Amino acid sequence: MSTPRVLSCLAAAITLLAGCSAPAPAPTATPTPHPPAPESVAADLIGTWTLSEPSGHVGELTMLEDGFTYGAACGEVSGTWITLGDAWLGSPGLIDPGCVRDGQLDVPWLTTTERLEAHDSGWLFTDSGGTTTGALNGRLTRGVPAEPTMEAIRPLDANLSPASLTGTWHITWAVSEAMPLAEDTGAPIFGDDDTFLEFRDGDWKSFVDTPGACGSSGRYAELDHGYVVTNTPGMVASIGCPGLQVGSLVTAVRVVGADGAILHLFDSRGRELLRLEPHSSTSG
Secondary structure, eight states: OOHHHHHHHHHHHHHHHHHTSOOOOOOOOOOOOOOOOOOOOHHHHOEEEEEEOTTSOEEEEEEETTEEEEEETTEEEEEEEEEETTEEEEEEEEEOGGGEETTEEOOHHHHHOOEEEEETTEEEEEOTTSOEEEEEEEEEEEOOOSSOSSOOOOOOOTTSEEOOOOEEEEEEEEOGGGSOGGGOOSSOEEOOSSEEEEEETTEEEEEESBSSSSSEEEEEEEOGGGBEEEOOOSEEOOTTOSSOOOHHHHTTOOEEEEETTEEEEEOTTSOEEEEEEEOTTTOO
8 A cells, every 4th residue: 555545544544533532521401490389269268158068057167368267067166277279278276165076176178178179159178089078159258368378489499309298207307496495406406316207198297206196287288399288287295295396397388399218398488397208117
């Protein structure tokens, strides 16, 4: 092979090798932001309604920004309520003694309602399975909210994945408010070994070591994209109890995200309140 031809082949090989150099690094993908929270229809519910129960009883339900009162067949019941998207939860406060049977509130629509949907000139309350628990057939008086009925909710951080609360969890981190007042140093709490949370079938409870009466309880309803509503604890028994006092924290949770197996629970402003890990020995 002649020298010019050799040089020509070498030049071609060098050109090919240059074209096979390492590719440029791919651009780093930016996490897709999560959707905003669903709208709340709380402002549309303010006022006094006729509520028809499946039992046939018809009573007056008045919903204000800071609570409700209801004329049940057994007497008057008052409490608090919260709604977001199609979720609605009510929590009893003052209860007529006649409305307590075997230690439990005997107002079925209030203890089972999780959702609501617009219907004709009013609303339908339903349980988690879609069964109607009550119907708001007509508004007797219309209230005017004095202030926003729900604080705007900050979406989940894009680096976290929306997650479900359902299960039994060990609290591995909590804000300082979870400590008894006398022990609150203002610093977050890490690795508590005693306190657990269970979320199942629309009910939640905190307990120490094993499920029991020493703790808080309430209800919750989950929506898409990690959003959740929780109600005021139905029972609090934290005085003299070991472990963390988390009832007020759970009721403030509005968004839930996961980083692997760890759940991160945030309030409406995006402040992290709790971190949870699966508790395999009691879950299931």
